[in-house]
Amino acid sequence: MKIDPEVRKEINQVLDAMKEAIETKDMEALVALVESEPNVLTVGPCPDNVGLGQNGFKRWMQTLLDKATPVKFKYGFTTIKGNGPVAWLDTHVTYTCKNGENQKDFDFYLSGVMEKADNGWHWSGMHLSAPTELEFPEGPPPQPEAEKPAEEPKPAAENEAAKPEQSEDAPPEWNYM
DSSP: OOOOHHHHHHHHHHHHHHHHHHHTTOHHHHHTTBOOOTTOEEEOSSTTOEEEHHHHHHHHHHHHHHTSEEEEEEEEEEEEEEETTEEEEEEEEEEEEEETTEEEEEEEEEEEEEEEETTEEEEEEEEEEOOOOOOOOOOOOOOOGGGSOOOOOOOHHHHTOOOOOOOTTSOGGGOOO
């Protein structure tokens, strides 16, 4: 659902505060952006980055920020949708950090839900993930042409069976029926 421009502005202020807190390693300011309820789930990009509540979020964020010195936290295209005091968003993040003289950029996807209470907007759920290329296991080597069994011809009526119509939205290669 489309949100009011004022709500978008308020949520962007939360994102800016998060950026500032990460770049300065201000853990107190960062944790203050997360709802104080104990059942808030936050998930980070590393295997041990799952936390419940503010303390769980603080633990995994501290682990992430301790790995290298933050240099820049930059948001890419961001979508924000909402309904009343609840908003959800997705964004691309580039996180630049360095260790000594070595500097590296990491791409992340950040998604989550925010709730508005008397004291403003806070994260009530967050997922920060690092996209990687999927590596699927190797399959068996293909059979040489000579070893493949010959297909028996199908009766004409079976070849002319009706195929389900393809959705107009799907590219032709998605029609796998």
